[in-house]
Amino acid sequence: MTTIETRDRPRRTTWQGYLLVAPAVAVIVLLVVVPTVIVARESFAIPDPLGGTLGGFTLDNYATLLDPVYLKTIGYSLGMAAANAVVCLVVGYVVATWIAAARPERQPLLLLLVIIPFWTDFLVRTFAWINILGSGGIVVTALRAVGIQAESFVPSQGAVVLSLLYAFLPVAVFPIYASLRSIDPSLPEAATDLGCSWWQTQRRVILPLAAPGIAAAVMLTFVPTLGVFVIPVLLGGGLDPLVGNLIVTLFTEFRNQALGSAMAMVVLVLMLASVAIAGIAMRIAASRRSSS
């Protein structure tokens, strides 16, 4: 048997495989892992007044982040990220449900319609809203036409929320769609036959089965919102910065790399926490499924 195997298949040894993945591993290690370790180290270093660091070990940078000014930004960012994740989840669920229920041959086209705006340049998608919400934009003009006095909706928090939803919605649609599609259609049918209403079928059959996709959607919308820095500046006037703005400001304007590194580590820890929570949620959903 083994002789046939070696004759039928070209001989491929393990080391060749490792050689082929080596460049990718090098990129990840040298340009992701090592830099992250350096930032982690910097976040405990003593800053010097010129923008560099003096080395040493201190917890002062993290203590500084407990200052009400920073805490307020972190709290606001978490709230904004959570709100954005929830809105994206609800809207994404509706869109994904609809696409998954469409005729199979039409589904790729509908997905393409969702992804075209997403692949359009991020900045273009963001400043596009100024056309619509800004002074003299369509919305203001329309409101004036019906007699409502309005000036401009940019900058405003509403514009930031809308633009965040716009930026992240497709990211929520895809994982939910993927998990909805893997559900055996006979299950909701059976639930309906057994007398479940639409809501009951959703709550008791589809939602538990779609849990992994939902967890992924939350993860992919919640964490990246923390890193956004363009939207609060362009549509929020920079009045309510997100953590992302704080990191950019600390690095480029305040030239405090140690504090900026500490802030970046906070985002990284939040990201790891949300990945862990999503993982646990998926495991719970999986064990429920196998036990029921």
Next chain:
Amino acid sequence: MRKVIGTAAIVMIGFLYVPIVAVVAYSFNASPVSYRWDGLTLDWYAALLQDAPLLAALRTSLLLGVLAGAIATAIGFLSAYALHRFPIRGKGVLLAAVAVPLVVPEIVIGVALLRTFSTVGLQNGLLTLVLGHIVIALPMATFVLLGAMRALDPSVHEAASDLGAGVLGTFWRVTLPILRPAILAAFLLSFTTSFSNIAISTFTAGVGTTTLPIRIYSSVRTGLTPELNALGSLMVVLTLVVILVVGVGQMRRILAGSAPGSTP
């Protein structure tokens, strides 16, 4: 309920196109202010061609996108091929490692790269930009190519080796030609990922290497002009061209196989 879902979904998908249509429409508005419509004009497109700093940024972004896209596609191809065809241990870990840049906020990667480059004494410029963009384009390239390889019929390779082709012969004369569209798709998607990136570029661009998104960002901060709408319209067209070149068939496989591209 079904009707409500359908209507809501159609409204939401329509909502995705409102800003894009607005950008294109305002780019043709003869009036420099958005509250007045003075008829159609192409003046703003002409103005773009006169904007030297903008053209310089465009050149940087194009060069950067081609370099980072090509390198990411090459590295992604090697690792996808290895993961697909070779008995490697820890495939799950490797795949997860490649996916890391998709999950870690880009701003954290940007900050980390900035620190690293200054630690090793590398001055910010085209090289640091390329390195940073490889990081974010690599997951895209790897997953697109891995998806394409998995969709290949394994018997094709067996037939080739039965007919006497060696490993390299099979690769050059069978695998590579079949995968050509997927490679093009991986390159173009890596290119667009690089071309539209702002977070990493903010930290890795040098004085003489302003990218187009950085230029646009600083321009919009001082005020949105019809000229920027014209530029935005051209970038919308670029996206559509990429999608058309990649092809609907290829796109279908990508959509089925992987999560959509980078997060902003």
